């Protein structure tokens with residue numbers, strides 16, 4: 605685990621000393637947008653027109669943020685138009701890498717060994733963390749974006765004319781409500797598990813874990829009355845929550861000490877997770893080997909033995925009974 609400073613790789617764990625033991629996530633820095641006609645998006649520069657075969661997605665199968673982008677690639681039928689490289693599950697002194705012999709992992713574009721080499725190919729003097737996902741433009745050889753919440757919005761809309769798929773997971777009429785629930789889920793749950801897991805003081809951990817379980821209790825009540833998070837309609841808010849929930853019992857409960865309850869203990873949330881997991885093609889985007897191996901093996905300051913647990917054993921294909929909920 606580390607970061608680039610002026611294009612040089614430094615092996616360094618997160619600094620929590622200057623923040624009273626709290627984990628503070630750095631904002632993504634590369635924020636251009638692919639658009640249907642190549643005009644500029646809400647941030648960044650113009651010039652990234654949606655074209656079949658032009659873009660390449662770098663992901664980790666372990667990472668919940670990258671997982672969102674894989675889900676949207678699948679939901680929006682982009683597999684034939686955007687190819688993918690998968691990093692190794694182990695993220696050690698060189699950060700994300702492609703050097704293991706796992707058949708699914710490797711940089712199919714440039715055969716690089718390390719993800720930080722892609723960041724310095726984009727900008728030889730880059731400073732910042734080397735995160736996944738990354739959306740890469742093969743034509744101009746640069747990073748379009750390293751912010752998952754924006755990559756999924758691009759996938760949701762920009763390629764519709766190419767794929768003919770115009771299912772909208774961020775419909776105009778629901779945007780306000782989606783933004784609101786996204787904000788709640790991001791701070792308390794998506795990033796909440798990291799704040800608990802990476803906390804280095806009892807207080808910082810306590811605050812994060814309390815906020816996390818308060819938020820889960822609220823969602824449990826909300827999901828009793830409606831099938832999805834926003835007005836019974838499947839939206840990006842559900843997929844953003846899903847990638848954290850599907851990892852919860854396997855890694856966040858144990859490794860990140862989010863162990864007041866398991867997701868399996870919440871009748872509505874657990875059925876909701878199964879409902880989403882059983883959605884066409886989604887199970888194929890979930891890889892429990894990468895998920896467990898990455899967290900337990902890479903975070904040696906939390907798990908110095910690098911022993912990966914064998915459980916839990918949860919059948920996400922079992923019946924969920926959510927189809928009868930009308931709202």
Ligand SMILES: N[C@@H](CCC(=O)N[C@@H](CS)C(=O)NCC(=O)O)C(=O)O
Nearest residue numbers: 632667669733734735736750751752
């Ligand atoms: N804001 C980014 C966050 C991505 C992120 O933090 N990814 C993690 C993997 S789960 C990562 O690459 N961490 C490496 C690091 O922080 O050095 C996004 O949502 O795309």
